[in-house]
Amino acid sequence: MYQLRHLQELESEAIFVIREVAAQFERPSLLFSGGKDSIVLVHLAQKAFWPARIPFPLVHIDTGHNFEETLQFRDALVKKFHARLIVGSVQESIDMGRVVEEQGYNASRNVLQTVTLLDTIEKYKFDAAIGGGRRDEEKARAKERFFSHRDEFGQWDPKNQRPELWNIFNGKKRMGEHFRIFPISNWTEMDIWQYIHHEKVDLPSIYYTHERKVFNRDGVWLAWAPFMKLKEKEKVEIRKVRCRTVGDITCTGLSLSTANSLEDIIREIAATRVTERGGRYDDQRSDAAMEDRKKEGYF
Amino acid sequence: MTKHQDGSGEFSSKVYLEMELLRFTTAGSVDDGKSTLIGRLLYDSKSIFEDQLDAVKKASLKKGSEHINLALLTDGLRAEREQGITIDVAYRYFATPRRKFIIADTPGHIQYTRNMVTGASTANAAIILIDARNGVTEQTHRHAYIASLLEIPHIIVCINKMDLQDYKGEVFNRIKTDFKSFSDLIFPVKDVRFIPISALHGDNVVDPSANMDWYQEGTLLQALENIPISNDYNLRDGRFPVQIIIRPESDEFHDYRGYAGRIAGGVFHKGDRVFVLPSRILSVITSINTFNNTQEEAFAPMSVTLTLADDIDISRGDMIVPENNVPRESTTIEVMLCWMNQLPLQVNGKYAVKHTTRDVRCVVREVKYILNINTLEKQEEEKTVKLNDIACVVLQTTKPLFYDPYSVNRITGSLILIDESTNETMGAGMIL
Structure with a gap:
């Protein structure tokens, strides 16, 4: 029977979108965070252009507050795919006075990344940035297009988006404007994990159970790092944890988990009762936290 | 079907890899209960997470609702939550062990046609909602017409708010007859089915209704799970629009020249004799590649890379087709056009055209008629x-x-x- 299964159809759609980027833009890039979604993107990009290499650089916006394992993984992956890596540094943006470091207990460099990201896009004159955003992640993201237009200030205008019909993508733009492209828009968290399992995609070790120094803040387990301020009653302890998503260390909530294989993780995700971003401290700041950041030019 | 009770069995990788994909859209007027229906589908299929439900409970209380307002599950933007309206198409996801579903959730009032056409363009199925109290209205005609214009292969008519009509079978039967009397004119051969529901109380959405024993033809979710979708892509006429050219220029693949694209129709085999358009040069498919792999055949909608026996000048926008089954070719194109911008269409105006992977320009030669979308009359003087x-x-x-x-x-x-x-997408055309 000539019929694709759903993951095959999603893969085919994503590869089509990635190839459209190569065809429609002059200076594309792929935003690589070291998280599972961007790792899947790199895997799909490799498939899209095989046997040629991925024809655009990977861009990592480095908050300086990373999980060390993610950086090691990033460097190994760049080597394996013979990819070109560009790093935009939030620390540099702070040193140059482009942004001011947040203070206090919930200080995070997550929001500051937007400035570094937009500066990096401008510096290298990228006209398209492929990202691993998925519509099931968050309510504002449910409104995203595959080809998402950004004005010359990098802003997203969710109320005035171009209609996107069939699989015809309009990447036309003026000088200085750019597009964010989301090839895995239609994938869910479960799709990503099942795909990683099926395709045997390598992941950083922090996705699997490990012992780590952690502390609990308002019900969310956060990784401890020397630069983090603890509140009075918070104490650092060692727990068996893993990451469900990977972002800046200051806002990535960890799951208490003993899952040490993809099968275990899939079982855990299937049984879970909270969304993936439920553990993301950055989204809990307000009901429209993601929408507001995205309008400014966030990932 | 339950997602969370036991993660081990139902979403095991074996089951998951066999799941099919169904994309559907929902059409209904304001207050037909569209958001409530989607909320109900997500809620009863256990696709809502605790933190999402908590947020909706809080929002419902804040607005003074007595019970959880499932409609709030679907509002994405701040302005939508504040104004209680949906502004733009949003996409939702849920799965059962049989299928994964993508819902294109289109707003009921603002920019109705534009949004419904957008949502319908990628859908295999459309749910058309009718309020049991109002029956078939002009808007129902409009929804049905757009579904037929966009060639959505399967239509499910949900007659909602049956609870407000005492769950009476004659109400359902009367609306069904009314709908058929005009829908037979616009899509006589389409797969159309009818389900009486109450989205608010959950009757016949995911769980069978205890209030309507006169109806035994299954719930909405059963319909969504069982609609046959294997023929939704055209598998007869081979069409391969070339998207990009793959030239590795590496030692290992020194002379490799591949044509990458997503198959838009039909089945291609290694060894097939093919025509390249527009050059009309004949060649033979020497290999069909996916990553690190070659295969004997490939079909729509697979993304693959083809290599040909002859060194031909082929670029993006060209089309590879079977020698004995070529598409139409013309510079005069008649379309049904849905206009999507505040600025009206300029007769004799010039526009950029995107068609498959091909970019051309066009002049608008003539407006033959504008359709009155409520009465389906052709207004030729307009x-x-x-x-x-x-x-x-x-x-x-x-x-x-x-x-x-x-x-x-x-x-x-x-x-x-x-x-x-402005680079804005102005209109969507369906070629006649």
Whole structure:
């Protein structure tokens, strides 16, 4: 029977979108965070252009507050795919006075990344940035297009988006404007994990159970790092944890988990009762936290 | 079907890899209960997470609702939550062990036609909602017409708010007869089915209704799980629009030259004799590649890379087709055009056209008629095509398009018009 299964159809759609980027833009890039979604993107990009290499650089916006394992993984992956890596540094943006470091207990460099990201896009004159955003992640993201237009200030205008019909993508733009492209828009968290399992995609070790120094803040387990301020009653302890998503260390909530294989993780995700971003401290700041950041030019 | 009770069995990788994909859209007027229905589908299929439900509970209380307002599950933007309206198409996801579903959730009032056409363009199925108290209205005609115009293969008519009509079978039967009397005219051969529901109370959405024993033909979710979708892509007419050229220029693949694209129709085999358009040069497929792999055949909608026996000049926008089954080719293209911009269509105006992977320009030669979307009358004297209008229009393109009628192939039969000064997508065309 000539019929694709759903993951095959999603893969085919994503590869089509990635190839459209190569065809429609002059200076594309792929935003690589070291998280599972961007790792899947790199895997799909490799498939899209095989046997040629991925024809655009990977861009990592480095908050300086990373999980060390993610950086090691990033460097190994760049080597394996013979990819070109560009790093935009939030620390540099702070040193140059482009942004001011947040203070206090919930200080995070997550929001500051937007400035570094937009500066990096401008510096290298990228006209398209492929990202691993998925519509099931968050309510504002449910409104995203595959080809998402950004004005010359990098802003997203969710109320005035171009209609996107069939699989015809309009990447036309003026000088200085750019597009964010989301090839895995239609994938869910479960799709990503099942795909990683099926395709045997390598992941950083922090996705699997490990012992780590952690502390609990308002019900969310956060990784401890020397630069983090603890509140009075918070104490650092060692727990068996893993990451469900990977972002800046200051806002990535960890799951208490003993899952040490993809099968275990899939079982855990299937049984879970909270969304993936439920553990993301950055989204809990307000009901429209993601929408507001995205309008400014966030990932 | 339960997602969370036991993660081990139902979403095991073996089951998951066999799941099919169904994309559907929902059409209903304001207050037909569309958001409530989607909320109900997500809630009863256990696709809602605790933190999402908590947020909706809080929001419901804040607005003074007595019970959880499932409609709030679908509002994405701040302005939508504040104003209690939906502004733009949003996409939702849920899965059962049989299928994964993508819902294109389109708003009921603002920019109705534009949004419904957008949502319908990628859908295999459409749910048309009818309020049991109002029966078939002009808006129902409009929804059914757009579904037929976009060639959605399967239609499910949900007659909602049956609880407000005491769950009476005669109400359902009367509306069904009314719907059929006009829908037979616009889509006589389509797969249309009818389900009496109450989205508010959950009757026949995911769980069978205890209030309507006169209806035994299954719930909405059963319908969504069982609609046959294997023929939704055109598998007869081979169509391969070339997307990019793959040239590794490496030692290992020194002379490799591959044509990458997503198959828009039919089945291609290694060894097939093919025609390359527009050059009309004949060649033979020497390999069909996916990553690190070659295969004997490939079909729509797979993304693959083809290599050919002969060194031919082929570029993006060209089309590879079987030697004995070529598409139409013309610079005069007649389309049903849905207009999506505040600025009206300029007769004799020039637009950029995107059709498959091909970019051309066009002049609008003629507006044949504008359709009155409520009465389906052709208004031939009317020539100004405005936002949300649907019109029959003749385009003259700078270079020929290789196409099939939209009714034969939704991929090779569709195009968009772009304003060359603002770069905005102005209209969506279905080729006649």
